[in-house]
Amino acid sequence: MTDQPIRLLLADDQALVRGALAALLDLEADLTVVAQVGRGDEVVAAARDYRVDVALLDVEMPGLDGIAAAAALRAHVPTCRSLVVTTFGRPGYLRRALDAGASGFVVKDTPAEQLADAVRRVHRGLRVVDPELAVESLAVGTSPLTERERDVLVAASGGGTVADIARATFLSEGTVRNYLSAAMAKTGGRTRAEAVRIADENGWLLA
């Protein structure tokens, strides 16, 4: 069984975490980290240049988030499978990661010993999903927000006034208030800030 080692790409905006994950995975004889990037929009080029088998993608990244990067990978480098890694919670990300073509979804507080195994499973063509997260994802369900409601919530996440949001979204102030009201009703928040928090915690604010 002297197969070629599985070629890995690490994408995470924190260099320390990236390097540490590289050290962890390089300990495995059948894995080798061939590329590291700190931005989502560098993923596709690196995956192509280094003939990457499996890409580990963090969700929070500048340039392009991990889910969008997974979609771009599927489109441009179909031989590369992707495994999305994220912080705890955010069950809404799971469904969207799978829709984007990710083969696996791992939260950052799973034991380190399981990561290499997840990589191997993904490389073999299997799907890897934390079962606990899967049920949570089903419980939360898909986003109830409409596209504009999400836009307005994103614009509101900076904490600005209605006038600020209206300028950012090119909408009337009254319309902004209407969308905010609708978003608050759908999220159950009693304040726009609470609505932003709830939507963010459920992963409903990404593109």
Next chain:
Amino acid sequence: MTDQPIRLLLADDQALVRGALAALLDLEADLTVVAQVGRGDEVVAAARDYRVDVALLDVEMPGLDGIAAAAALRAHVPTCRSLVVTTFGRPGYLRRALDAGASGFVVKDTPAEQLADAVRRVHRGLRVVDPELAVESLAVGTSPLTERERDVLVAASGGGTVADIARATFLSEGTVRNYLSAAMAKTGGRTRAEAVRIADENGWLLA
């Protein structure tokens, strides 16, 4: 030069990052990770039980934040030096970490190769501070917020109404509005949500 290896404690709430850092640091011959914890309130006991030389403390942790954990370490295990690790920015954390007795302060996007060196320096009794972060810290300066103003902002960070904040802080609603107004003036925010964001980005919301 066959000294005893430096005995390390890792404290980070994300098990994957913890394990990865352990793998990274265990590659160094003169370092050995002897304990890992996922909560700040387990740091002191672990440092004592495992005769830890240097503790790597993440700032964001349940139970006790990394800065408070550094203070507790200095009080109860003075032989153990602490190196605080955190995500980018938050220059306000630096001053408070040093005040709490931390010997070093490293941001998570420093290259992985530098971490082991930082650990060695701290163990030798030197201070380790990212110079870029130091000037940023001086620029931001110390928090202009008074203690109650901070309390109110923390209570407001959930996005609740004034009544919620008043209940949480055992203050009158009018008083809450006064403190919010003062905090908004000092942070430059035009909304309470904006004030919360600005204060959080500057690291002014910790204990």
Next chain:
DNA sequence: GCGTCGGGATGACGAATGTCATCCGCGCGA
């Protein structure tokens, strides 16, 4: 053809919020 849904907008109204002046008591430095 008609009902429904989403995007966009207007106007009105009550409640919540932000601002300010003012008051009290306490501790602390000059």
Next chain:
DNA sequence: TCGCGCGGATGACATTCGTCATCCCGACGC
């Protein structure tokens, strides 16, 4: 001793916000 800052509070006021009804338009489904 006096002033000043901070904690805490009250009351008034203008603005903003959240809610709702209502309207127009285009796209779908049936």
